[in-house]
Amino acid sequence: MESVVELRGVSKRFGSTRALRGLDLDVRPGAIVGLLGPNGSGKTTLMRMLLALLLPDEGEVRVLGRSRVDEVKHRVGYLPEDRGLYKDMKVGPFLIFMGMLRGLSRGEATRRTTRWLERMELADKVREACGGLSRGQQQRIQTIAALIHEPDLLILDEPYSGLDPMLRRMLADVFLEQHRRGCTLVLSTHLMHFAEEVCDHVVMLHRGEKVVDGTLHELRAREVTGTLICEPASHGADPAPIEALPAVEELRRDGFRWRVRLRADADPSEVLAQAARAVPLVRAEVERASLEDLFVRVVREREAS
Amino acid sequence: MIRRILVVAEREVRETVLRRAFLMVLLTPLGMLVMVLALAVALPALVTWLGPSVEPASVLEVCPPSLVEPVRAGLPEWRIETCGAVERSTLDARVTLDDDGRVHVQVRHRDDTVALVRAVDHAVLAEQLHEAGVDPTALEQASREVVAEGWREDRAELAELRGAILGTGVSVLLFLALLIAGQQVLMATLEEKGNRVIEILLGAVGPGELFVGKLAGQLVVALVFAASWGIPALLLVPLVGLWIGPVTVLEIALFLIVDLVGWMALTAGVGSLLSDLGEARQAVGRAMPLMLALVFVGWGVASFPELPMSRALGVLPPTCAFAMPVLLVSNAPPPQWQVALAMSSTLAMAAITVWFGRALFRLGLLLRSRPPDLRTLLRWLRSS
Numbered sequence: 255m256e257s258v259v260e261l262r263g264v265s266k267r268f269g270s271t272r273a274l275r276g277l278d279l280d281v282r283p284g285a286i287v288g289l290l291g292p293n294g295s296g297k298t299t300l301m302r303m304l305l306a307l308l309l310p311d312e313g314e315v316r317v318l319g320r321s322r323v324d325e326v327k328h329r330v331g332y333l334p335e336d337r338g339l340y341k342d343m344k345v346g347p348f349l350i351f352m353g354m355l356r357g358l359s360r361g362e363a364t365r366r367t368t369r370w371l372e373r374m375e376l377a378d379k380v381r382e383a384c385g386g387l388s389r390g391q392q393q394r395i396q397t398i399a400a401l402i403h404e405p406d407l408l409i410l411d412e413p414y415s416g417l418d419p420m421l422r423r424m425l426a427d428v429f430l431e432q433h434r435r436g437c438t439l440v441l442s443t444h445l446m447h448f449a450e451e452v453c454d455h456v457v458m459l460h461r462g463e464k465v466v467d468g469t470l471h472e473l474r475a476r477e478v479t480g481t482l483i484c485e486p487a488s489h490g491a492d493p494a495p496i497e498a499l500p501a502v503e504e505l506r507r508d509g510f511r512w513r514v515r516l517r518a519d520a521d522p523s524e525v526l527a528q529a530a531r532a533v534p535l536v537r538a539e540v541e542r543a544s545l546e547d548l549f550v551r552v553v554r555e556r557e558a559s
Numbered sequence: 560m561i562r563r564i565l566v567v568a569e570r571e572v573r574e575t576v577l578r579r580a581f582l583m584v585l586l587t588p589l590g591m592l593v594m595v596l597a598l599a600v601a602l603p604a605l606v607t608w609l610g611p612s613v614e615p616a617s618v619l620e621v622c623p624p625s626l627v628e629p630v631r632a633g634l635p636e637w638r639i640e641t642c643g644a645v646e647r648s649t650l651d652a653r654v655t656l657d658d659d660g661r662v663h664v665q666v667r668h669r670d671d672t673v674a675l676v677r678a679v680d681h682a683v684l685a686e687q688l689h690e691a692g693v694d695p696t697a698l699e700q701a702s703r704e705v706v707a708e709g710w711r712e713d714r715a716e717l718a719e720l721r722g723a724i725l726g727t728g729v730s731v732l733l734f735l736a737l738l739i740a741g742q743q744v745l746m747a748t749l750e751e752k753g754n755r756v757i758e759i760l761l762g763a764v765g766p767g768e769l770f771v772g773k774l775a776g777q778l779v780v781a782l783v784f785a786a787s788w789g790i791p792a793l794l795l796v797p798l799v800g801l802w803i804g805p806v807t808v809l810e811i812a813l814f815l816i817v818d819l820v821g822w823m824a825l826t827a828g829v830g831s832l833l834s835d836l837g838e839a840r841q842a843v844g845r846a847m848p849l850m851l852a853l854v855f856v857g858w859g860v861a862s863f864p865e866l867p868m869s870r871a872l873g874v875l876p877p878t879c880a881f882a883m884p885v886l887l888v889s890n891a892p893p894p895q896w897q898v899a900l901a902m903s904s905t906l907a908m909a910a911i912t913v914w915f916g917r918a919l920f921r922l923g924l925l926l927r928s929r930p931p932d933l934r935t936l937l938r939w940l941r942s943s
Binding site: 324409 | 562563566567570573750751754755756757759762764765
């Protein structure tokens, strides 16, 4: 299947700063790809290149099968990190304008504006000036502007930054709806735990270089630690039966939970079953390194080498 | 692509023309036109109302009665009464003869004295001549003064004056249109950068489409502005005895459009490099001497259109864009080949500024730092 996004040996330099170095990337149709990395790692530069806002010094960028990205912009939705609206323009005309820019007729853009404003609980704001809205309301308007034409590819640069949990959940649901519709999502975030919840593919950037590229499933399988997390059914439960298991090296209390370190040759899934039989548990799982742990480890390894 | 450009242009027109400040700018010349017309209608009535208090029907008391008829002959429209026939308060003037035979003229307002004294003097003289047996008409013919009047050929001067007035008017109109349009484009570009809405727009359209759409929209706005000043001016021109032919109007409109496109493209490019109002004010301040220099060029060409210097300014770039429309309304219009040459030069200049403005626009839109110096800018342009 043809990639939705394809980068080959892409480099970009701003003066003496190298923003991207020889980057290769493939995004398959229907994926939710998280671009992760600290500030200055090249995420925004990469996203701007996907929309031809910046052109690479070297390498090739293809989006939806075209190297001339301007030709497919009407099939792409973009929510930039630097979000803005026309302060004096009213909400309704702004969204209709954005819809028409993406190829919708005036009538269709008007219908979709009404529908989306209701979906985002902003139906009563249609005649208000964008500049008079709260930050959260403005963010929802900007999100509608990115989605109104039902794009095939949605590029979201830090879509959850500065949002309260309720609004973050609302937008995450909207993005997942788009994904179910068949839209491919590329989103950047430095909130790695949020990427773990939403993304099925992760690309980590560090100083313009790709340091990790894989599905979340692959990365999690690779990052299994030799530790179990157990939460007993009762607060005063005795952990001795688990400590006595031959594969267990050490058990440590961690609040309500027990952290059980296994011997090097132990099979975690087998010990998990034995532990559940030994003591009544409400939760038992093999501990995995978080994406943040993974990122820190990879970066340290690269810097050491 | 064309559709997206039109959508951008439509937004520019709607959001600019419907703003209160712009509506005020549009209504100002219409208001001035209405005022001038109202004044023209009301002026005669006003003059009558503020006119002299001694009117044709004013009351004049003449004593003795023997003077009545001669005075009536000199002032046929006056109501003339003999002594004691009218109330003193209704009198506007009084003529009396004293014992020494001197005639006294009293008037309510000093302004009336000259005309009245002349008429009474004339009447009394006629009466005295009549009593002396001299025919006043024969005497008048015999003593007629030789009146020497100067006459000069001022039609050429008048034409020069008219040309200079029209030329200055055209150059002021061009200046105002360029000034307002440049400011509009600068502020519109700066607003999009300042609001950070620019990146959302660029996610939907190419920078070239945005640039052309913005230019097209603001061109319409500028033409609406120019029409709001130009049409009342064209209506007023015949009222003051001047005339501009329809072909000349069309030629001036073409120059105006090409001038606006080139100027707005440059302004949009420069505006994209700026980040805030302070930088914009600085840029406008730097451009102002250039703009004022153009007005002086316009005034000079309008005043001395036949000078070789004026002709050269009219056909050579960069002044031709401004000087040729002024020459077109002068009393010595240029030949058609000069007009065509000036239009070609103006078009070529506009093409260069559009190219340059577009390149700057693309570079500057996502720029967040201070504007680059000229050397850096040229390096960026080369590498882009």
